[in-house]
Amino acid sequence: MTQDSTGLESNLLRILQEFQREVDGIRGSAIADRQGLPLANGFHEDVDLMSMSAMSAMAMESSHKIFEHVGVKGFQNAILEGEDARVVVFALGRAEASLIAVAYPSANLGVLKFRMALAARRLEEELGLLPRTGARIDETFLLTRAGLLIEHVSLSEVLSKDRDIMAGMVAVIQAFVRDSFGDRGGVLEEMGMGNAILRLVAGRWCTLAILAGGPLRPEYLSRAAALVERFEDANRQALDPWDGRPGSLEGVDEFARDLLDLGPG
Numbered sequence: 001m002t003q004d005s006t007g008l009e010s011n012l013l014r015i016l017q018e019f020q021r022e023v024d025g026i027r028g029s030a031i032a033d034r035q036g037l038p039l040a041n042g043f044h045e046d047v048d049l050m051s052m053s054a055m056s057a058m059a060m061e062s063s064h065k066i067f068e069h070v071g072v073k074g075f076q077n078a079i080l081e082g083e084d085a086r087v088v089v090f091a092l093g094r095a096e097a098s099l100i101a102v103a104y105p106s107a108n109l110g111v112l113k114f115r116m117a118l119a120a121r122r123l124e125e126e127l128g129l130l131p132r133t134g135a136r137i138d139e140t141f142l143l144t145r146a147g148l149l150i151e152h153v154s155l156s157e158v159l160s161k162d163r164d165i166m167a168g169m170v171a172v173i174q175a176f177v178r179d180s181f182g183d184r185g186g187v188l189e190e191m192g193m194g195n196a197i198l199r200l201v202a203g204r205w206c207t208l209a210i211l212a213g214g215p216l217r218p219e220y221l222s223r224a225a226a227l228v229e230r231f232e233d234a235n236r237q238a239l240d241p242w243d244g245r246p247g248s249l250e251g252v253d254e255f256a257r258d259l260l261d262l263g264p265g
Contacts, residue, residue, distance in 0.1 A: 009040055011126050016042030019119040025107030027085065030100045031092075031123060032056050039097065039127075047102075056089045056100045064095065077113065081105075090116045093129030114253060117260050118153070136213035138196065139166065140259055142228075143207050144242050147171025150206065150249065153256050170198070170209040203228040205239040208259075223262055231255045 012031055020026045020042060028043030036057030038049045063078045075095075080087040086107065090099040099120050103112055123129075125136070142151040149167040190199050199216055201208040201224050208228050210216065231251060232239060238248045246252065 008126065012040035012123065013042060015119055015122050015126065016040060019101075019115055023103070023107060023112050023115050025104040026112075027102040027104060029102070031097060032100060033097045034060075034095065043102075052100060056098050059089050060091060060095055060098055063089075077116070079109075088112060088116060090120050092120055092124050092127065096129055097123075097127060099123060110253065114257055117257065121260065135197075135216055136264060137210060138213065139209075139211040141167050141170055141209040141211075142231075142255065143167060143171060143209065144239065145205060145207065146241065148242060148244055150242070150246075151252050151256050153260060166211070167209075170200070170207070201225050201228055203232050205232055205242070220262060220264075224259065227255060227258050227262075 016029045016031070020029055028045065028047065030041050030043060030049060030052065031039040032053035033039055034057065036054035038053040041047075041049050043049070059078045059080065064075055067075045075091060077088055077090045080089075084105065086103050086105055086109070088101045088103070090101070090113075092098055099116060101112065101116060138154070140153045141149060143149055147168070147170075149164070152167065189202075190197060192198075197212050197214060197216070199210045199212060199221070201210065201221060203225070206228055208224060210224070234251050235249050238250075242248070
């Protein structure tokens with residue numbers, strides 16, 4: 001990375017602050033390296049950051065050993081629960097660092113883990129821990145064929161109005177191709193947008209729009225299409241047509257998490 005340590009710490013802290021605003025019940029968060037040394041502190045209250053960072057490293061190491069002992073791969077996070085707090089330690093990269101969050105018991109654990117996964121991808125990019133293969137995924141939009149936004153996942157700070165503008169643009173492009181060319185025009189799959197590429201993965205009732213930093217690998221697109229198909233299979237009646245009520249659809253959060261787990265494209 002070319003930025004100095006001051007700029008890096010400032011960027012890490014900004015990501016922590018944005019993460020904490022997105023989850024109710026967060027007491028604070030921090031980042032530690034593999035050796036347990038703190039990299040950034042997002043706590044507003046006094047905490048023993050050195051001890052917390054060291055213990056997070058120990059929790060990561062112990063969890064990895066447990067996974068290896070039982071023959072399970074893919075360790076991602078460790079959850080420690082107490083009477084008045086819950087501590088979640090999320091692995092960054094190949095456990096080169098960790099994201100630590102302390103939350104009240106009332107915090108929604110599913111939302112907490114989902115938002116931690118989003119923050120983790122951004123932190124990995126800042127720390128240079130992302131795999132070097134595959135294009136960077138900046139935004140994803142799951143829309144109905146009619147242009148209604150079902151779910152949006154962003155790895156950058158995006159205002160609601162910007163999200164809605166992008167979703168509306170994708171819907172307009174879909175409608176233009178369909179109305180202007182019909183069966184003769186086929187299906188629009190990809191278009192350039194400045195230094196980025198907008199890739200559309202079409203299902204029967206939904207379209208997944210992926211804004212990426214470069215061409216996407218065929219295996220990534222195949223897995224993304226499989227996620228769209230699985231989501232549609234679980235919501236056949238609700239999507240034909242969708243009434244716009246988020247509560248009428250099943251597995252929206254799961255779809256977003258699985259899409260995020262695909263990693264770089």
